Amino acid sequence: MTKIISAEVIELNIPFDDPGKGEGLFEGAWTSHDFALLRVETDDGLIGWGEGFSYFCRATVATLMRQSIIPALVGRDPADIDLILAELRQKLHIIGRYGITMFAISAADLALNDLNAKIAGVSLAEHLGGRKRENVPAYASLVRYADTGLVGELSAKAATEGFGMIKLHEIKLPYIEAARAAIGPDVALTDDVNCNWTEVQTNDWAGALRDVDLLWLEEPIFPPEDFAALARLRKSTGLAIATGENLCTAHQFGEMIAQGGADYVQPSVTKIGGLTETMETRRLANAAGLKIAHHAPYFGPGALATLQCLGAAEDEEYIEYLYVDREASLYGDTLTPKNGRIDIPSGPGLGFDPDPDVIGKFRV
Numbered sequence: 001m002t003k004i005i006s007a008e009v010i011e012l013n014i015p016f017d018d019p020g021k022g023e024g025l026f027e028g029a030w031t032s033h034d035f036a037l038l039r040v041e042t043d044d045g046l047i048g049w050g051e052g053f054s055y056f057c058r059a060t061v062a063t064l065m066r067q068s069i070i071p072a073l074v075g076r077d078p079a080d081i082d083l084i085l086a087e088l089r090q091k092l093h094i095i096g097r098y099g100i101t102m103f104a105i106s107a108a109d110l111a112l113n114d115l116n117a118k119i120a121g122v123s124l125a126e127h128l129g130g131r132k133r134e135n136v137p138a139y140a141s142l143v144r145y146a147d148t149g150l151v152g153e154l155s156a157k158a159a160t161e162g163f164g165m166i167k168l169h170e171i172k173l174p175y176i177e178a179a180r181a182a183i184g185p186d187v188a189l190t191d192d193v194n195c196n197w198t199e200v201q202t203n204d205w206a207g208a209l210r211d212v213d214l215l216w217l218e219e220p221i222f223p224p225e226d227f228a229a230l231a232r233l234r235k236s237t238g239l240a241i242a243t244g245e246n247l248c249t250a251h252q253f254g255e256m257i258a259q260g261g262a263d264y265v266q267p268s269v270t271k272i273g274g275l276t277e278t279m280e281t282r283r284l285a286n287a288a289g290l291k292i293a294h295h296a297p298y299f300g301p302g303a304l305a306t307l308q309c310l311g312a313a314e315d316e317e318y319i320e321y322l323y324v325d326r327e328a329s330l331y332g333d334t335l336t337p338k339n340g341r342i343d344i345p346s347g348p349g350l351g352f353d354p355d356p357d358v359i360g361k362f363r364v
């Protein structure tokens with residue numbers, strides 16, 4: 001038996017640059033990545049790494065991890081992962097079944113999965129069902145520029161660098177049309193609205209969106225769990241709808257799939273509740289004949305866990321790559337695309353542990 005002897009939350013903030021104005025979901029510019037990492041150590045000296053979603057909520061997620069996740073892990077055997085996670089889900093539901101609760105549980109799930117694969121001496125892809133490929137194509141996920149010139153320039157730059165697909169986060173048609181004009185007809189294009197439109201607006205603009213040949217339209221409307229409205233939009237617009245990054249648990253994805261809310265299902269491994277919920281969601285999506293497009297604008301354990309999932313997937317899928325210039329990387333150039341593709345690490349567990357120098361420099 002292996003025993004967890006200690007666990008620690010490590011908070012980081014790593015700045016990044018992009019040529020935009022940092023326009024986005026929150027007040028002020030988005031200029032740095034937050035990380036709430038979970039480091040779990042066993043009595044035989046193995047270290048497992050997890051991560052809870054923490055963009056704009058790092059301190060809150062870290063506090064919950066310290067208060068309720070760490071005490072539930074110390075003294076346990078990582079082999080009991082299913083039992084440990086079931087206990088956490090049951091106990092923590094009273095503080096909210098979704099959102100922050102599941103972000104924190106995601107960190108526990110990733111760290112335990114990393115440990116179990118390391119104990120077995122295999123990569124997580126192998127542990128999740130078999131490593132089927134060495135690398136996957138990445139799509140360039142551009143931040144919101146709200147500037148016709150910048151959208152065109154950066155879309156064209158990404159296409160030139162070898163990305164076969166580009167995702168925008170624009171919420172006005174001229175910016176989306178500028179990207180298509182800049183990249184030509186052969187590069188796939190998607191747009192993520194982050195729930196900024198109404199059902200009426202989405203219907204009104206559907207013709208123009210079909211004209212720019214979007215592979216998918218992501219999270220058009222608020223609230224994201226209005227699955228009936230999303231199902232109506234799939235029919236009325238003829239557009240492929242992608243959604244799911246703001247859902248948690250396979251249970252909620254099951255409801256969305258049952259109501260016909262998506263063409264592309266988007267589990268986010270640091271939000272949904274970790275790999276356990278992600279793999280069950282993948283099973284549900286596959287059974288329903290839907291496509292899967294993981295949400296993964298990540299650069300920590302969540303990015304590696306997503307890559308490992310894609311390594312074990314039956315068919316090749318794209319990984320999301322947030323197209324910004326990072327001041328430092330936890331894993332060297334591991335997550336940097338080459339000719340539009342990212343290698344899936346083959347080492348035990350997630351494949352890499354974070355660089356201690358980077359942790360030292362950017363620890364909060």
Ligand SMILES: [Mg+2]
Nearest residue numbers: 192218219245
């Ligand atoms: Mg999105």
